[in-house]
Amino acid sequence: xxxxxxxxxxxxxxxxxxxxxxxxxxxxxxxxxxxxxxxxxxxxxxxxxxxxxxxxxxxxxxxxxxxxxxxxxxxxxxxxxxxxxxxxxxxxxxxxxxxxxxxxxxxxxxxxxxxxxxxxxxxxxxxxxxxxxxxxxxxxxxxxxxxxxxxxxxxxxxxxxxxxxxxxxxxxxxxxxxx
Numbered sequence: 001x002x003x004x005x006x007x008x009x010x011x012x013x014x015x016x017x018x019x020x021x022x023x024x025x026x027x028x029x030x031x032x033x034x035x036x037x038x039x040x041x042x043x044x045x046x047x048x049x050x051x052x053x054x055x056x057x058x059x060x061x062x063x064x065x066x067x068x069x070x071x072x073x074x075x076x077x078x079x080x081x082x083x084x085x086x087x088x089x090x091x092x093x094x095x096x097x098x099x100x101x102x103x104x105x106x107x108x109x110x111x112x113x114x115x116x117x118x119x120x121x122x123x124x125x126x127x128x129x130x131x132x133x134x135x136x137x138x139x140x141x142x143x144x145x146x147x148x149x150x151x152x153x154x155x156x157x158x159x160x161x162x163x164x165x166x167x168x169x170x171x172x173x174x175x176x177x178x179x
Contacts, residue, residue, distance in 0.1 A: 001108055002115035003135040006125040007042055008152060009170070011142055015149030016122055021058055025144045029169040036165035037138055037172040046073055047111025050096070050103065050128075053079040055120025060086070069093070073117075074110045076103060078124060100131035122153040129155055134177050136162070140170040 009026055010016050017023055033040040049071055051059075056077045059070075069075075069091035076096040077083045083095040096103045107116045118125050118134070128134045137159060139152065159175035166172065 002045070002047060002111050002113055004104060004108075004116045004118060004128060004133055005042075005136045005138055006118040006128070006134060006153070007138045008118075008120075008122075008125075009140040009142060010152040011144050011146045011149070013145045013147065014152050015146045016120075016152050017150045018146060019149055021054070021150070025146065026142055029142050029144075031140065031167050031170050035167040037140065037163065037174060038167055042117075042138065045115050046117045047114030048107040048116045049073050049075040049119050050107055050116060050124060051075065051077055051119040052121050052124040053077055053081075053083070055124070056083065056093075058120075074107075076107055078103070078127070100128055100133055104128070104131075104133045122151050125153045126155045129153065129157055129177065132179070136177060137175045138173070139175075140167065140172050143169055 008016055011025065032038055065087070069088035074092040074094065076094050078097070079095050080097045081095070083093060104116070118128055125134060137157070158178035160178050161173065162176050163174040164172070
């Protein structure tokens with residue numbers, strides 16, 4: 001069974017986005033998708049994705065109208081309201097409003113021996129951690145201080161450093177969640 005990994009990027013002061021959900025400070029930085037802890041290698045090991053509704057809506061709102069859904073894996077969107085795949089015909093996008101344990105069981109079944117990716121905001125990672133389900137945190141740390149924003153996670157989380165490296169503009173770290 002794969003791991004449940006919060007794979008994210010943050011500012012040096014611990015924010016995944018500004019309060020306005022703005023990411024230009026992150027998207028302007030250079031990284032190698034094939035480099036240390038890079039996206040390409042990570043994404044190949046992912047069998048299912050979970051994200052919050054805000055992350056889903058941000059993706060939909062910022063993608064060009066003719067863009068295809070960027071993920072081939074089944075994707076659970078945490079929401080008590082229905083989630084419409086809309087223009088993303090053929091995409092496997094599912095609304096999830098069950099308990100954390102039930103949602104993660106569904107995702108792990110779909111992922112098989114591959115990992116589950118907690119994509120996006122810290123609220124989803126906090127929810128999964130509070131349920132004792134988060135296994136690892138992989139974070140790319142951007143060389144910028146925002147001063148305020150949406151925290152990478154808003155809970156006390158004990159971590160064990162597994163790997164650290166540099167990927168162009170980013171310090172990249174892989175942590176195991178201590179239980």
